[in-house]
Amino acid sequence: MSVTEQYLENEFNKAPLLKRLGLFDWIWAVLVLAGSLVAYNQYSSLMDSYEVGILFGTTAGLVLFGWLWKPMRSFSLVVAAISLSAVALYGTDLSRNETSFFLKFLISSQSAIMWMSALYVMATLAYWFALASGSAFSGRVASALTWSASTMGSVGLMVRWRESYLISHDVGHIPVSNLYEVFILFAIITALLYLHYERRYNNRAMGAFALTVISGAVGFLLWYTFERGAHEIQPLVPALQSYWMKIHVPANFVGYGAFALAAMLGLAYLLVERNPKGLLARRLPSLEQLDDIMYKAIALGFAFFTVATVLGAMWAAEAWGGYWSWDPKETWALIVWLNYAAWLHLRMTKGWRGGPLAWWAIVGLFVTLFAFVGVNMFLSGLHSYGQL
C-alpha cells in the first residue's frame, strides 16, 4: 500500500467524529433510530427492561458503527429493506413461503441462506481467480459477491427470527440459539471483518484466504442442513430463554470470526515467507503488513472474546447458579482465551513477530474450532445445546 499524503491526511488529521459527519451519516442515524422506535412500540410489551436496554444499546452501537465504517450504513439499510419486504410478504401466514414466489425462491430465511452459501462459494472462486490472474475486475466482482452473500445471510437470519414467531409465539427467538444459526453468524461476521481490512489496506488478495475459511463453514452448514435437517427451527429450552443470549453469542462470534481471519492471514504469511519472489508475494500485502493485520485481528478477537466470556459467566450465574462450573464449553472458552493471551504476550512482551506467531495463529484456529464445534460434537455438559 502506498502511503500517500492524502491518505495520511484523512488517516491522522482527524477532526472530532461529530464534525466529520455528512448528510448521509445523519440520515442513517435517523433511520436507525426510527427503526428502533418502531420496533419498540410494536414489541415493547414482549420485552423486559434488559431487552429494551439491548435494543437501544444496539441502536447506538449500530449508528456509531455506521459512522466509523461507512459501508455499514448502506449494507444495513439494504438488509433491513429486504428483510422487511420478506416480513411483509409473510404477513401472519408461514405457509406463504410455499406460495409466494419471492419467499420461495429468494428471501424466505431458508432460500436466503442457500443464496448466501452459493454466493460465498462463488466469491471464494472469484478471489482465487483474481489472485491468480491479477485481474482487478474479478477482484471487484469478488468483493461485490462477498457483500451480497453477507447481505443474504443477514436477511436469512432476520427473516428466520420472524419465522420463528410465525410458527408460534412461544417458539419465537433470536436465531443465535444453536450450532446451525451461529454458523451463519460466523460466516457473516468473518466476511464483514475481512471486508473491513480489505478496504483499509486496499488489497483483495487476502480475500482468497479469508473466503476459503468461510466456504469451509458454508460446506459444514450445507452438510448440517441436508444430513441432519438442522435448519428446522427448534423451540428454546428454558435455560436459553434469556436476554443474555442476545449479547453473549454475538460477542463470542466476533471473537471466533477474528481468530479465523487471523489464522488465514497467518497461512498467507507463511506462504509468502516461503517464496518471497512468488505470485502471492507480489499480490499480498508486505510481510510486515500481514503480520500487523494478523495482530490487529487477534487483538480485536481477544477483546471481544474476553467480553463474551465475561457475559457468559454472568449468564451462567443467573441460569445455572454459578458464574463458573468448569462446564466443557466454559472451559474451552478459557482455553481459547489463554491461548491467545499467550500469543499476545509473545508479541507484546517478547517482541515476537512473523513466522512463529503465524503458526501459533493457525494452531489457534483449531483450538477455536474445537471450542466452537468440537465441544458440541464430542463433549456433553450443561452447555450442550445444538448437539450434532
Add this chain to the structure above:
Amino acid sequence: MNLAITLLVAIAIASVIGTVLQQNEPYNNYVMKFGPYWFEVFKSLGLFDIYGAPWFLFLLGFLLVSTSVCVYRNTPSIIKDMRHFRLDVQAKSLRAFRHKDEWAVAAAPADTAADLAKRLKEQGYRLRIKQRDDGVVLAAMKGSVSRLGYLLSHVAIVVICVGGLIDGNLPLKLAEMRGEIQAETRDIPVSQIPPQSMLPADSSSFRGSVNIPEGGRANFLFIGLRDGYLVQKLPFSIELEDFRIEHYSSGMPKSFESTILIHDEDLEEPLRRDIAVNHPLIYKGYAIYQASFSDGGSKLKLKSWSLDMPQQEPLDIDTSVNSQVRLTTPRGDYNLEVSDFKLFNIFPASENDPSGKKFHNYGPSVIYRLRAANGEAREYVNYMTPVMLDGRSFFLSGMRMSQAEDYRFLHVPLDADGGVDRFMAFLAMVRDEARVREKVRRQLTSEMGITQEDPLYEQLTGSIVGLVTTFVNDGVDAIVAQTEKTIQEEKRSDALAYYIKTIQGVLGSFYVDLLRQEGVDISAGVNDSDAAYFDDALNALSQLAPYGAPMYIKLQEFEHIEASGLQITKAPGQNIVYLGCVMLILGVFFMFYLHHRRLWLFISDQENGSMVLFAAAGHRDRSDFDKEFSFLQHDLRRRSGAI
C-alpha cells in the same frame, strides 16, 4: 515473562483433560471405564476432580503470584512512563531516534514552539515546554492510558483468582484432608447423616442443591464432594408451595417455575416468591435457583395379578414413587421398587398417523424395578391407558434387563369390559395342567375317535399335553426350538404347522369354554372381535416367558406429586470476580486501542530563524507508527513554515 506464557499454556492444557474426562462421576463408573489399575492411577492424579486437584490449584496459585509480582515490578516504571515528559533530553540522543527529522524555520524559537504546541494540542497531545539555555524543548505524549491498560488487565487476573478462591470449595477440601469432614456415600435420610458430613448454617460460601416435593419443606441442601455428598444446613427453611411446568407440543419442557415460601424467624411472615429458570431469588446473599424438577413421590394405586396363580384374586398395592414393597410369590420374595412416574409420554407419531398429528401422547406411565431375592432386578414400564394397535387395544408393559437395552413389550389384550380379567381367567385355565390333560383326552376321543383302549392313546395325550404346556409356559419359541431339536430339516415346517394347529385346537376349546362361562352366545360361531382376542391372547401368552415377571401390574389410580430441584449458592466472591472482569475488559481495550506515543521538539536558535529537531517514539505496532510519524512530519513542517 516466559514464566507467564508457560503458565498460561500449562493451565490451558491441564484444563483440556477435565473436559475430555467426565468429572465427579460416581467412582465405580470410572472403575468400569478404566479398570481398577488405571482407576487408582487417575484417582491419585486427581483426574476425576481435576479443577480441585492440588497440582491444578498450585498452577493457578502460581499464576496469581507471578502476575502479582510482575505487576508489582512493572507498575513503578509504567507510572513513571505515564507521568514524566522527559524535558531533559539531549539533542544528540534525539538524533539517535529511529523516527526523527530536522528542519529550519524563519520564526524565532519561542514563537515556533508556541505555534507547534498549539498544533499538537489540536492533535490531542498533552505537552510541556521548557526554556533551556541551549534552546526550547517541547515534550508531548498521547494515549498514555494504554500503559494503564496493562496494569488494569493484570491486576484483574489477580482479583478474579482471589474472588474465585473465596467461592471455591477449597476450604472443604482442606477440612476433608484434616479429617474434620467426610463425604457421605450411603443413600440415607438426612436425619441419620453423621455429624462429620454436616456443614453448619454459617458456612461462608457453598453451592448445593435439594429437591423439595410440593408441600414439602427443607432447611438443608446437598453438596457433591468426590463420590459422595455433604449436607449443608441453611439458616432458614424453604417450602415449595406450588410447582408449575409447561411443555411444547413435542413434550420438551417449555418453562418450569416454583412458588416458594421462605420461613425465617427474622421475617414476621413467610416470604412468598416465584422463581424460574433464569429468574433466581436472592435472599440474604443466598441465591435460590430453579435448577430442575423430578417426581416428588407421586401416590400410586397398583393392581397385581399373579402370573403363576392367575386364579388368585388380584392384589391391591398402595405405594409411591421412590418407595419399595415386598411381594411374596411362588418364585420367592420380590422387591417392588417404584422409581418414577410420568404424567404423559409424548413420542413422534408415525408418518401416516390417522390423526395427522406430529406427536402422540401415550398417557401416564409408571416405571418400577422387580428385584429378586438374589438381588438381580429387571426394569418395567407400564402404561396406564390402553394403546390402539391395528384397530385393537392393548395394555403395554415393557421389560428390560438394564438401562442400556430397549424395552421389550408385553401386549395384554383388553376384554369386553376394558380389563384384563378375561385374559387372566384364560391364563388360569391353560396353566392348569390337570385340566389340559383332561381336555386333550376328551378331544382325542370326540374328534379323532381314539379311545382309552387304543395303544397310542396315552402316548398321544402325553405329547400333546407336553406341547401345550411348553407353549403356555415357555412360548412359541420353545416349540420352534423343540422341533429343531427333534425333527429333521425338510419335515420341520409341516411339523411346526401341525403342532401349532394342535395347540390352537386345545387352547381354542378352552377359550370357547371361557366364552360360554361369560355367557357369550356362540351358537352362530365366535364373532370377529372375540376371534381376534383369541389370537392376541395366544400372542400375549408366548410373550410371558421373556417378560419374566411373576406378576402383571397395572396402574389403577395416581396422585401426581412433583418435586422442584433448587440450587442454592452463597458466593461472596462473585462481586469481586465481576469487578475483576470489568477491570480486565477495560484493561484489554486500553491496551489494544490506545497507543502510547511520545514526541519531542528541540528548537534551537540560529541566525534569522531557528532549527527544529523533531523526534518521536511509539509503543508497539511500528508500521502504524511509521505512518503517523510521517504525517506529523509533514504537518509540523508545513505548520512551522519549514524553509
